[in-house]
Amino acid sequence: xxxxxxxxxxxxxxxxxxxxxxxxxxxRTPHAPTLRESAVWSAVYVGIAVVFGLLVLWFSGGQFxxxxxxxxxxxxxxxxxxxxxxxxxxxxxxxxxxxxxxxxLFGIAFALVLRTLFIFVGAAAIEQFSWIFxxxxxxxxxxxxxxxxxxxHSHDEEFKENAALRLARKVFPTTDEYHxxxxxxxxxxxxxxxxxxxxxxxxxxxxILFAVDSIPAIFGLTQExxxxxxxxxxxxxxxxxxxxxxxxxxDRLVYLSYGLAVILGFIGVKLLIHALHENELPFINxxxxxxxxxxxxxxxxxxxxxxxxxxxxxxxxxKNRRDAARGLESPTGAGDAAAGREGLxxxxxxxxxxxxxxxxxxxxxxxxxxxxxxxxxxxxxxxRHRG
Numbered sequence: 421x422x423x424x425x426x427x428x429x430x431x432x433x434x435x436x437x438x439x440x441x442x443x444x445x446x447x448r449t450p451h452a453p454t455l456r457e458s459a460v461w462s463a464v465y466v467g468i469a470v471v472f473g474l475l476v477l478w479f480s481g482g483q484f485x486x487x488x489x490x491x492x493x494x495x496x497x498x499x500x501x502x503x504x505x506x507x508x509x510x511x512x513x514x515x516x517x518x519x520x521x522x523x524x525l526f527g528i529a530f531a532l533v534l535r536t537l538f539i540f541v542g543a544a545a546i547e548q549f550s551w552i553f554x555x556x557x558x559x560x561x562x563x564x565x566x567x568x569x570x571x572x573h574s575h576d577e578e579f580k581e582n583a584a585l586r587l588a589r590k591v592f593p594t595t596d597e598y599h600x601x602x603x604x605x606x607x608x609x610x611x612x613x614x615x616x617x618x619x620x621x622x623x624x625x626x627x628i629l630f631a632v633d634s635i636p637a638i639f640g641l642t643q644e645x646x647x648x649x650x651x652x653x654x655x656x657x658x659x660x661x662x663x664x665x666x667x668x669x670x671d672r673l674v675y676l677s678y679g680l681a682v683i684l685g686f687i688g689v690k691l692l693i694h695a696l697h698e699n700e701l702p703f704i705n706x707x708x709x710x711x712x713x714x715x716x717x718x719x720x721x722x723x724x725x726x727x728x729x730x731x732x733x734x735x736x737x738x739k740n741r742r743d744a745a746r747g748l749e750s751p752t753g754a755g756d757a758a759a760g761r762e763g764l765x766x767x768x769x770x771x772x773x774x775x776x777x778x779x780x781x782x783x784x785x786x787x788x789x790x791x792x793x794x795x796x797x798x799x800x801x802x803x804r805h806r807g
Contacts, residue, residue, distance in 0.1 A: 421484050423646040431646075435653050438468075439529055442660070447525045450601045452517040458665040465658025472654060476647070486718040487642035491651035493725055494641060494683060495634055499655050500673070501680055502630050503663050506623065513619040515598075522601050523616060524660040527623035534627055535652050538635045543645040550698040556636040557691030563633055564685035567677050594618060633684075640687035640694075641721055672740050679732030686724050690716045 446453070446461075469492055477485035506527075510520055545552045595612045599605040603617040638648050696710035704710070 421480055421644045421646060428646070431650060435532070435657065438465075438657055439525070439532075442525055442657075447521045447660075450518040450522065453521065453661070453664050455665065458661045461661040462658050462665050465654070465661065468657070469654035472650060483718060484642075484644065484647060486722055487644065488647045488651055490641045490718060490722040490725055491638040491647060492655055493722075493729070494637055494687070495651050495655035497680060497683065497725075497729060498630070498634050498637065499659050500662070500666070501676055502626070503659070503666070505626050506663060509619060509622045509626065513615055513622070515616065515619050519598060519601050519616055520663075521660055523619050523623055524663055526620055527627060528656050528659055530624045531627035531631070532653060532656055535631050535635065535656075536649060538631050539645060539648050539652065542635050542639055543643075543648070546639065546643060550700050551695065553691050553695035553698060554701075556639060557688045557695055560636055560640065560684045560688030560691065564681040564683075564688060567684060568681035570677050592617075636691075637684060637687050640691040641718075673733065673736045674739055675732045675736045679728050682728045683725055686728075687721075690721065 473485055473489050473492065476488050506524065509515075510523075515523060542552075592613045593610070594617075595605060595607060595614050597614075598616055599614050601616065602614055603620065604611055604613055606612070634652065635648075638651055642648060642651075693713050693715055696704075696713065697715055699705060699709050700707055
């Protein structure tokens with residue numbers, strides 16, 4: 421697939437433009453998006469991704485269009501699973517609902533930059549070393565096994581701080597309270613970072629781990645760098661809206677981990693087969709290509725991915741219906757009597773307490789932090805150097 425420089429430039433400019441529009445139009449003024457707003461803009465971004473795929477079909481043919489759609493659907497599915505970690509982070513830091521959008525958008529922008537670097541490094545490695553497909557394939561199979569063994573996520577899980585987050589707390593003095601949507605504020609003449617900045621560090625560091633899984637997966641579906649980049653970019657765009665749209669449904673996708681395990685395992689096997697076809701390792705078949713097993717065509721990859729996601733979703737919804745019929749409590753609290761009313765504001769994970777009997781009776785969380793509107797002198801003991 422020959423992609424001229426001007427197409428690359430136009431594509432990158434369009435993606436940056438969408439991020440800027442998202443910030444100026446939706447995030448710059450802190451607010452909690454309604455379910456309607458989240459649904460509309462999620463549909464818009466999915467529509468943009470589909471239109472782009474149709475343009476690939478028009479200009480480059482069905483083979484490349486199929487590779488793009490397979491990559492996009494896989495990356496979008498992995499992003500949905502990643503949202504669960506974002507839920508834990510927002511809850512752990514008790515990020516106020518109206519401030520969550522800013523953390524998510526900045527985290528998405530960081531993830532896009534990071535994945536772009538990973539994509540070009542991966543493309544360069546593939547160009548120079550055919551054996552890298554063995555590494556990618558083996559890693560994905562191992563990841564699939566770990567995903568299947570996890571058996572899904574528990575709503576009682578807690579976010580555990582990583583090394584990057586602990587370092588940020590030690591190096592930078594941090595306020596106890598949120599100062600509107602500011603990342604840095606001044607208290608008594610001294611600059612501090614706010615809990616919002618710490619939450620952003622947590623999201624960004626989590627994005628690094630997500631990239632390690634997703635980049636090998638999409639290279640298993642297409643080796644076209646342009647398609648790998650665009651599939652990742654369009655999967656990430658709209659992730660902020662998707663977070664608020666399906667927040668209450670994440671725990672209901674009880675079989676999502678198993679479905680993703682099947683997809684990652686399938687792509688891993690596909691990569692190993694491709695590695696055998698490209699084999700140059702002297703200790704495997706004397707360095708000759710191994711073509712006994714035919715390579716997996718794109719149409720079969722797309723079919724397996726779509727079928728797995730459909731079966732996973734249907735099975736998850738069926739299990740939730742059976743649990744509801746048996747009177748089991750919903751793990752997400754989606755059974756709230758207020759759910760579904762027109763104009764309902766999407767509840768943020770930081771506002772939800774799994775042990776609360778009703779939203780208005782939720783017990784105070786030890787992580788709760790007040791929000792102030794501007795830089796102002798803090799009361800004694802309101803700031804500290806976290807370490």
